[in-house]
Amino acid sequence: MKLFADEDDEWAHSHRIDPAIPMHRHFEMSHPVPAIRSSLAFQPASPLSIVHGACRRAVSRRALVLKRPRRLSSVPPKRTMTNSHFKFSSVDAIEWLQKPITVRGIVQHGFGRGSRDLGTPTANLPGSLLDDVHDAERDGVYLGFGRVPKYGRRVVKMVANIGRNITYGDVIDRVLEAYLMADIFDPEFYGEEMRLCIIGFMRPELKFNSLQQLIEHIQNDVKVADAALDLPRTEVYRTHTSLID
Ligand code: RBF
Ligand code: MG
Numbered sequence: 001m002k003l004f005a006d007e008d009d010e011w012a013h014s015h016r017i018d019p020a021i022p023m024h025r026h027f028e029m030s031h032p033v034p035a036i037r038s039s040l041a042f043q044p045a046s047p048l049s050i051v052h053g054a055c056r057r058a059v060s061r062r063a064l065v066l067k068r069p070r071r072l073s074s075v076p077p078k079r080t081m082t083n084s085h086f087k088f089s090s091v092d093a094i095e096w097l098q099k100p101i102t103v104r105g106i107v108q109h110g111f112g113r114g115s116r117d118l119g120t121p122t123a124n125l126p127g128s129l130l131d132d133v134h135d136a137e138r139d140g141v142y143l144g145f146g147r148v149p150k151y152g153r154r155v156v157k158m159v160a161n162i163g164r165n166i167t168y169g170d171v172i173d174r175v176l177e178a179y180l181m182a183d184i185f186d187p188e189f190y191g192e193e194m195r196l197c198i199i200g201f202m203r204p205e206l207k208f209n210s211l212q213q214l215i216e217h218i219q220n221d222v223k224v225a226d227a228a229l230d231l232p233r234t235e236v237y238r239t240h241t242s243l244i245d
Contacts, residue, residue: 123148
């Protein structure tokens with residue numbers, strides 16, 4: 001599994017994909033969306049993370065990005081995100097939010113589809129909790145940290161899909177489905193309070209042609225988020241007041 005996009009230049013080249021551009025930007029180029037939705041793209045690394053030496057890698061890569069010619073939309077790739085060649089998300093493509101999105105709510109019942117069977121049981125919160133949150137307007141996969149106070153003070157890594165499960169097409173209300181990376185408790189703790197501190201956007205929610213593709217992408221999301229949440233820049237959020245208070 002390749003976690004960083006630039007380890008994969010050959011693949012990208014053969015698919016007319018510029019590795020300097022996050023995958024979801026390619027998607028937006030071929031599926032234009034209202035400007036407000038893409039306003040989060042390409043935020044500069046925060047000065048704080050540079051001070052901590054957290055992002056030297058990312059920063060030097062960004063310098064590279066500036067020199068590369070951008071293959072912008074004149075001939076957008078015909079490819080759609082649903083075909084089998086779709087590239088997985090990567091640590092490099094994560095859009096770190098300038099300010100974390102903090103959510104707190106009571107875990108509700110899922111769709112009885114057994115996301116447990118997919119290997120990633122999720123705890124669901126109503127998407128309406130995010131109605132006024134500008135940074136969470138895009139449906140897609142986000143990452144951050146979570147805590148269920150009933151299970152103590154432990155804060156765990158978390159990856160969440162926010163959307164309507166468009167692969168299935170049967171979900172009417174927007175929902176936030178969080179997969180908590182912890183074996184110590186059953187993530188389906190209906191009726192319990194769950195707190196999330198969301199710090200980055202990974203990719204848009206996609207409509208897949210097969211369950212297999214959905215599973216592969218979810219598993220990749222988990223691996224990428226797991227690695228990304230070890231980056232020094234994320235550490236400060238493990239003790240974010242929204243989780244601890
Ligand atoms: N559903 C989709 O239709 N498209 C997606 O791209 C998608 N990505 C997901 C990523 C993660 C990390 C998780 C946990 C779920 C994702 N889902 C997605 C939702 C998935 O369809 C749902 O969790 C199961 O159907 C169980 O409700
Ligand atoms: Mg669930």
